[in-house]
Structures are given as C-alpha cells and as structure tokens.
Amino acid sequence: MRNESRVYLGIGSFFVLILVIYFVWSRESTGSVLLLASAGLGLLPGLYIGWWSRRMQQRPEDVDEVAPRDITGVVGQFPENTIFPFTLGVGAWLVGLAFVFGLWFAIIGLGFVFGAAIGATLESKRASLSERENRV
Amino acid sequence: MTTLQEPLVQTAGVVEHERKAPGGFYKWITSVDHKVIGKNYMYTALTFMFIAGAMALLIRTQLFNPDGHVVSLQTYNELFTIHGSMMLYLFAGPFAFGGFANFIIPLQIGAPDMAFPRLNNLSYWLYLLGGVTMLFGFFTASGAAAFGWVAYAPLSSAPYSPGPGPDLWIVSIALVGFSGIFTAVNLVTTIFYLRAPGMTMFRMPLFSWSMLVTGILILIAFPVLTAALVLLYADRHYGAHFFSVAGGGVPVMWQNLFWFFGHPEVYILALPFFGIISELIPVFSRKPIFGYKGMVFATLAIAGLSTGVWAHHMFTTGTVLLPFFSALSLLIAVPTGIKVFTWIATMWGGQIRFNTSMLFAVGFIFAFVMGGITGVMLASPPIDFYTHDTYFVVAHFHQVLIGTTIFAGFAGIYYWYPKLTGRFLHEGLGKWNFWVTFIGFWITFMPQYLLGLRGMPRRIAIYSPTDGFTFLNRMSTVGSYMMGIGMFLFLLNFIISWRRPRPAGDNPWDGFTLEWATSSPPPAHNFHSLPAIRSARPTWDMNHPEHADAVPAVTGGDESAQ
Numbered sequence: 298m299r300n301e302s303r304v305y306l307g308i309g310s311f312f313v314l315i316l317v318i319y320f321v322w323s324r325e326s327t328g329s330v331l332l333l334a335s336a337g338l339g340l341l342p343g344l345y346i347g348w349w350s351r352r353m354q355q356r357p358e359d360v361d362e363v364a365p366r367d368i369t370g371v372v373g374q375f376p377e378n379t380i381f382p383f384t385l386g387v388g389a390w391l392v393g394l395a396f397v398f399g400l401w402f403a404i405i406g407l408g409f410v411f412g413a414a415i416g417a418t419l420e421s422k423r424a425s426l427s428e429r430e431n432r433v
Numbered sequence: 434m435t436t437l438q439e440p441l442v443q444t445a446g447v448v449e450h451e452r453k454a455p456g457g458f459y460k461w462i463t464s465v466d467h468k469v470i471g472k473n474y475m476y477t478a479l480t481f482m483f484i485a486g487a488m489a490l491l492i493r494t495q496l497f498n499p500d501g502h503v504v505s506l507q508t509y510n511e512l513f514t515i516h517g518s519m520m521l522y523l524f525a526g527p528f529a530f531g532g533f534a535n536f537i538i539p540l541q542i543g544a545p546d547m548a549f550p551r552l553n554n555l556s557y558w559l560y561l562l563g564g565v566t567m568l569f570g571f572f573t574a575s576g577a578a579a580f581g582w583v584a585y586a587p588l589s590s591a592p593y594s595p596g597p598g599p600d601l602w603i604v605s606i607a608l609v610g611f612s613g614i615f616t617a618v619n620l621v622t623t624i625f626y627l628r629a630p631g632m633t634m635f636r637m638p639l640f641s642w643s644m645l646v647t648g649i650l651i652l653i654a655f656p657v658l659t660a661a662l663v664l665l666y667a668d669r670h671y672g673a674h675f676f677s678v679a680g681g682g683v684p685v686m687w688q689n690l691f692w693f694f695g696h697p698e699v700y701i702l703a704l705p706f707f708g709i710i711s712e713l714i715p716v717f718s719r720k721p722i723f724g725y726k727g728m729v730f731a732t733l734a735i736a737g738l739s740t741g742v743w744a745h746h747m748f749t750t751g752t753v754l755l756p757f758f759s760a761l762s763l764l765i766a767v768p769t770g771i772k773v774f775t776w777i778a779t780m781w782g783g784q785i786r787f788n789t790s791m792l793f794a795v796g797f798i799f800a801f802v803m804g805g806i807t808g809v810m811l812a813s814p815p816i817d818f819y820t821h822d823t824y825f826v827v828a829h830f831h832q833v834l835i836g837t838t839i840f841a842g843f844a845g846i847y848y849w850y851p852k853l854t855g856r857f858l859h860e861g862l863g864k865w866n867f868w869v870t871f872i873g874f875w876i877t878f879m880p881q882y883l884l885g886l887r888g889m890p891r892r893i894a895i896y897s898p899t900d901g902f903t904f905l906n907r908m909s910t911v912g913s914y915m916m917g918i919g920m921f922l923f924l925l926n927f928i929i930s931w932r933r934p935r936p937a938g939d940n941p942w943d944g945f946t947l948e949w950a951t952s953s954p955p956p957a958h959n960f961h962s963l964p965a966i967r968s969a970r971p972t973w974d975m976n977h978p979e980h981a982d983a984v985p986a987v988t989g990g991d992e993s994a995q
C-alpha cells in the first residue's frame with residue numbers, strides 16, 4: 298500500500314509547491330483556489346491510504362515473491378446481470394432533461410432513481426443471503 | 434525462476450452460477466461484466482467519432498470555396514461546436530477510459546472485474562444517454578449550441594445563446610462528466626485494490642499506470658467543469674452573475690475554470706494512448722521497454738505539470754501571469770520528450786514487426802512529435818500572441834489529438850482486437866487503412882499551419898477570394914476526404930472480420946502482459962488460472978522461461994515489502 302499512497306502524495310505535494318509559487322507571484326484567486334483543492338485531492342487520499350498502510354498486513358499484491366496461492370476474496374459477489382444501473386441511469390438522465398424541458402421530467406426521473414435505489418439494495422441483500430456464511 | 438514452469442495459480446471461489454445467463458439485448462443492457470461494458474463503450478465512442486467526423490467533412494466542404502454556401506453561418510457554428518464537443522467529450526475520453534481501460538485494466542492486473550461493477554454499468558448509461566442528449570439540440574427550433582466546445586462567456590450567456598440547444602449541451606456534458614468521474618473512481622480503486630498476488634505497483638504494465646494517472650487527473654479536472662457548468666446554468670436561468678459584467682461578475686473566470694479542466698483534459702485524452710503505445714512497441718520490437726521507471730515518473734510528472742498550465746490558453750486575455758504559465762508549459766515538453774525517447778530507444782535494435790498495429794504506433798510518434806513541437810511554440814507568449822485563435826492552433830491540436838486518439842487508438846484496436854473478439858482484423862486492409870488516413874492527415878493539417886501564419890482566424894465560415902486562403906483550404910479539404918476514406922476502410926475491415934472471422938488464438942502477438950495469458954475472448958471473471966507474477970512481463974516469462982532472466986532489474990517492486 299505504501300506506493301499507492303506515494304502516488305497521491307507525490308501529486309499532492311507537487312500541487313502545494315505550484316500553489317505557493319502561483320499564489321505568491323500572481324495573487325490571482327480562481328486559480329489559487331483550484332490549485333488548493335487539487336492539492337487537497339492529492340494529499341487527503343494519500344495520507345489516508347498511507348495511514349492505513351502502516352496499520353494493515355502486507356497484501357499479496359504488494360509482495361515481490363508470493364508463493365502460488367489462492368487468490369483471496371470472493372468472486373461473483375455482485376449480481377452478474379442487473380437492470381438497476383440502467384434504471385438509475387435513465388432516472389438521472391430524465392432529471393437532467395428537466396433542466397431543459399421542465400420540472401415534470403424530474404418527477405418521473407426521481408421515480409426511476411428511487412425505484413433503482415430500492416431495487417439495487419434488495420438485490421444486494423438477496424445476493425448476500427445467498428452466501429453461505431450470511432445465512433442464519 | 435523455476436517457479437515459472439509450474440506457474441498456474443488456481444483462482445479459487447469462482448462460482449459458476451447455476452442461473453441461466455440472459456442473452457442478446459437484455460444481456461447488453463444488464464451485464465455488469467467489464468468486458469461487455471468496455472466493448473459497449475468502444476462501439477458507442479466509435480459511433481460518435483463517425484458522426485462527429487461526418488460533421489468535420491461538412492465543415493471542410495463549406496471551406497473548400499471562398500464564400501461557401503454549403504451550410505448557413507449559424508449551422509456552421511453549430512457544426513464546429515458539436516463536432517469539437519463530440520470528439521473531445523464523447524469520443525476521445527470515453528474511448529480511452531471507458532473502452533480500452535474498462536476492458537484491458539482488469540485483465541492486465543489479473544483482476545476478475547472492476548471494483549464496482551454496477552457503478553461501471555451506470556457510467557455507461559450516463560455516458561450514452563448524456564451523449565445522445567447533445568445531438569438533441571439539432572432537432573430544436575433554435576438549433577444546437579453554437580459557442581464552441583469551450584463555451585466562453587459572455588457568448589454562452591442567455592442573451593447571446595438563447596434556446597434549449599445550449600442547455601442540452603450543458604446537461605449532456607454534466608451527465609457525461611459524472612460518468613467519467615464514476616469511471617475514474619472505479620479505475621483507481623480497481624488498480625489499487627484488485628491486483629493479482631505479486632503484481633506490485635512497479636510491475637504494473639505501463640498502460641495500467643497511464644490509466645491510474647489518468648483516473649487521478651479526471652478526479653481533479655472533471656468536477657471543476659461540472660461546477661463551472663452549474664454556474665453557467667445559474668447565470669443563464671436563475672439570474673446569477675458569475676460571468677456577466679453587468680452584475681459584477683467576471684467573464685474571464687469562466688476561462689480560468691474551463692481551462693483548469695481543459696488542459697488536464699487534453700492530457701486525459703493523451704495519457705491513455707501513450708500507455709497503449711508503451712504496451713505495443715515493446716511487444717512488436719520483442720524487447721522490454723527501455724526505462725520502465727522513467728516512463729512511470731514521466732507519466733506522473735505530466736499529470737502534475739498539466740494541472741499547472743491552464744492559462745496558456747488565455748495568454749491573450751492579458752490577465753494571466755505569462756512567465757509562470759509559459760515556463761510550466763515548456764517544462765511539460767521534458768517528460769513528454771522522455772516518453773518519445775523511450776519509445777524510440779525501445780524500437781532501437783529490436784526485431785520490429787511492422788504489422789498494422791505497429792504502423793499506427795509509428796505514425797502516432799510522427800504526428801505527435803509534430804503537434805508537440807508546435808505546442809511548445811505556442812507556449813511562448815510572443816508566438817502565441819501572433820497565432821492565437823488562428824488555424825495554427827487548429828492544426829496544433831488536431832495533430833496531437835488525432836495522433837493520440839486516432840493513430841494510437843487504432844494501434845490499440847488492431848493490437849487488442851484479437852483479445853476482444855478472438856478474431857483478427859485483416860492486415861492488408863489494415864495497412865491501407867493506415868496509409869490512406871496517415872497521408873490524408875498530413876495533407877489536411879500541414880496547410881492549416883500555413884493558413885494560420887497567414888492570418889486565417891479559426892471558427893469562420895467564409896473567407897474572401899482575395900485573402901489568398903483558397904488553395905491551402907482546398908488542399909486541406911481534399912486531405913480530410915482522404916482521412917474520411919481511411920476511416921471508412923476501418924469500418925470495412927471491421928465488417929469483414931464479422932462476416933469472415935479469422936480466429937486469432939489466445940496470444941497471437943506473443944504478448945508480455947497478463948491479458949495474453951487468458952483465452953480470447955476471456956471467460957467470465959477473466960482467468961481460470963494465473964501465471965506467477967515475477968516481473969513486469971509475466972506472460973512472456975511463462976512462455977519464454979529461457980529468456981525470463983532478461984527481465985530488467987527495474988521491476989524491483991514495493992520497497993515496503995522488504
């Protein structure tokens with residue numbers, strides 16, 4: 298995990314450097330704010346991942362010489378086919394169109410969005426119940 | 434290295450599901466398999482490319498004669514706006530990080546799927562529906578958006594661009610932007626958390642590295658655009674004054690916001706294709722890449738620098754810090770140069786196979802170097818003051834963009850098509866595809882540099898016969914038709930491969946990376962077994978154990994492992 302955090306930290310620190318030079322030199326606000334946000338975007342996940350990497354065990358993907366072993370984790374946890382992303386997409390699209398064609402689009406769209414949210418949640422619940430260890 | 438002969442890691446826990454998988458249309462809509470979604474992305478993006486390409490030919494036809502009458506002035510403005518917007522927002526980006534990345538990344542790093550499969554599916558729908566929305570503008574009474582892909586204020590404000598067309602454009606790009614952000618989250622998470630055992634960060638193929646960095650750039654840049662679009666919409670409809678002087682707003686702020694997205698965006702469009710080139714040049718030269726770590730750091734450096742150069746698009750506004758932006762823009766040429774050098778050094782002394790894919794890759798290098806050089810020229814304010822908003826800039830960005838998205842993109846298609854489908858594209862026709870497009874490309878854009886230097890502004894529908902622009906414009910138009918024919922040959926090639934499939938086998942190019950270790954097309958969850966990963970070229974190591982020691986020492990892996 299160490300290198301993952303370094304990717305973010307490297308980019309984030311570079312933005313800090315640029316930000317300081319830019320702000321001191323130009324005093325221009327829009328760009329400085331945007332650079333500040335970018336620096337945060339680099340540093341926050343970088344520090345978070347770095348913080349975790351000290352607390353967790355080495356993952357097999359971070360080890361140079363792993364013995365051939367089972368790939369960890371469950372495959373096929375998510376449903377293979379599901380209609381709900383499509384439903385959610387259509388809902389979001391209709392909400393978007395409401396900004397052009399009027400509010401009533403949003404009402405239909407939100408219906409789709411909530412339908413998708415409920416549907417996908419139930420679907421996940423069903424899927425997790427089909428795992429043996431989750432059954433009571 | 435003896436482990437390489439008994440390399441197969443069994444993938445445990447692959448539940449072959451009992452339920453019958455749906456087929457056909459329903460599968461296309463509902464599948465969360467990254468391979469299906471990746472292909473959907475590619476087909477959709479290429480379709481948008483052909484639509485936008487047709488618009489480009491219409492634009493060039495209008496410019497064939499001075500005082501052309503092919504389309505009206507208003508239609509012309511709509512055409513170049515939607516052409517640019519489709520190519521940049523709907524083709525180039527999604528083609529790379531929705532299409533190639535989606536399909537290839539999990540395979541390359543040995544993952545069973547993307548980290549968030551359902552989110553991945555949602556991204557695709559937002560992209561498709563959002564993308565189509567952009568075209569709706571043509572069917573409204575007042576026409577599509579006509580303010581260029583950059584939508585500068587105040588032209589994009591309600592008084593100057595009334596009607597639903599511009600709003601449809603805003604909504605379309607917002608939806609596609611969200612789709613891009615979701616895909617980026619998905620990619621970064623997948624690359625960070627789903628790599629196969631032994632696939633350390635510094636063993637990751639360079640394409641995966643490029644996509645990781647692209648993902649981070651997307652996360653930096655896209656939200657800025659989305660936010661700016663919200664402000665623009667508020668200006669247009671809710672009486673806000675972010676960008677209008679009348680209410681105390683600052684029009685140039687739009688440019689700052691837009692280009693803070695816009696310049697990283699052009700590298701979001703370039704980096705994935707650099708990654709593709711970095712994959713296939715070593716394979717077709719039968720050599721490991723020259724300087725793996727240098728490439729990784731060059732990619733990171735480009736990402737950092739490209740976020741600090743946005744205002745080189747605004748030199749002539751007179752409100753930007755010229756030396757700062759000029760210096761940083763010039764600096765970008767350094768990591769970019771490192772990349773070009775690395776590709777050439779990789780080819781140097783290799784056993785090069787000049788098949789279609791490699792031809793496109795080499796064509797990319799030529800096109801990109803030409804476009805890059807003029808980019809460096811534009812980065813110096815005195816030259817930019819002279820050439821800004823002329824055809825010189827048009828030629829610059831078309832050369833870099835077509836170099837990357839078309840030449841490198843098609844190199845990638847010819848390279849990975851066997852993995853996508855289990856079939857070959859036709860080599861002979863592919864070479865025609867390349868040469869016609871490539872020659873057409875130079876005929877189209879070299880005259881545009883000259884036109885720019887002679888002072889022809891961009892975004893004009895008519896010019897006068899006395900301007901002296903006629904001949905060069907005609908040449909450019911002829912070249913663009915040639916490119917159109919070249920693209921048509923690709924379509925033909927594609928159709929032929931469907932009609933008369935030629936099976937390709939699992940590893941036709943003797944590839945290096947993990948995607949070539951599974952079947953073509955790959956099974957559900959990608960791998961039945963994985964080779965042991967001991968270097969950046971696991972599949973090569975497995976197939977050529979006698980040369981596996983040739984793997985360079987740069988693949989040291991995660992230092993924290995020691």
Ligand code: HEM
Pocket residue numbers: 583699700702703745746762763765766769804805806807808809810811812813817820821822826829830833834837
């Ligand atoms: C060596 C690196 C590069 C430098 C120094 C550079 C520099 C510049 C500069 C200064 C401009 C502004 C010209 C003007 O409007 O007066 C410009 C425009 C542009 N560049 Fe580049 N560029 C580079 C590479 C690229 C790449 C790799 C791409 C995309 C793949 C790209 C795409 C564009 C686009 C799309 C525009 C025009 C935007 C518009 O006004 O519509 N450039 N470039």
Ligand SMILES: [Cu+2]
Pocket residue numbers: 695696699742743745746
């Ligand atoms: Cu730029």
